Amino acid sequence: MPDRNQAALDFLLTRRSRPAKTLTGPAPDRVALEPILSAAARSPDHGKLEPWRFIVLEQGAMGRLADLVGSRGVALGEPPEQIAKAQSAFTxxxxxVVVVSAPVSSPKVPKxxxxxxxxxxxLALLNAALASGWGAxxxxxxxxxxxxFLSEGLGLQDHESVAGIIHIGTETSAPPERPRPDLTAITTWVDT
Structure with missing residues (x-):
């Protein structure tokens, strides 16, 4: 049997995202966030291209982006309840932390x-935040x-997109467990 990191396995088997609406301050400061970002940057990266980057949205940026979500929602004809929901994610x-997908030209690694x-x-950023004791x-x-929104709000270039936005803070309540996939329904074993 290989060496086993039981603590890491136990964490992965019990990890649970914390709903963003249950997160409050304090949030990690720059010193606390650095190891979380470092752990995320150790993700698989075929060809060592680093086709992603981080944008850390601190409190002032969150309010500005909530306002932009409001004006963009109206311009796009989004229903008022969807605009409010999207704004609340920022307020x-x-x-x-915005994970920006930034593919680079490569003859060996497809986009x-x-x-x-x-x-x-x-996922690594989310898990690193949770493992560090934060809600995420x-x-x-x-x-x-x-x-x-991407260009005006986040300064993204045309070839870039948002892979995900990881909200991090102090959790106010632990979420209940939710049903998990039935492994027998989603797993096929092939031996020949």
Whole structure:
């Protein structure tokens, strides 16, 4: 049997995202956030291309982005309840990290693999925040797919997109466990 990191396995088997609406301050400061970002940056990255980057949204940026979500929602004809929900993700959360998918030209690594790597960074960031004792949730929503919001609000270039927005803070209540996938229904074993 290989050496087993039981603590890490136990964490992964019991991990649970914390709903963003239950997060409050304090949020990790820059010193506390650095090891979380470092852990996320250790995600699989075929070709060592680093086809992703981070934007850390501190409190002032969160309010500005909530306002932009409001104006963009009206311009796009989003229903008022969807605008309010998208705004609350920014107004209610004390801090968020945007994982930007930023594929680079490569003759060996297809764009889709680079996008998957950005998704792996999102999960690693979420798990690192949770393992560090913070509450965290991976969200996106309609605004994260709006080019105007991406360019004006986040400064993204045309080839970049949001892989995920990880909200991090202090949890106010532990969420109940939810049903998990039935492994027998989603697993196929192939031996020949």
């Amino acid at each position: 209610d959360s004390p801090l968020a 889709i693999e680079q996008v998957y790597s950005a998704g792996a960074v999102c 949730n991976w969200l996106s929503g309609w605004a994260s797919h709006d080019r105007v």
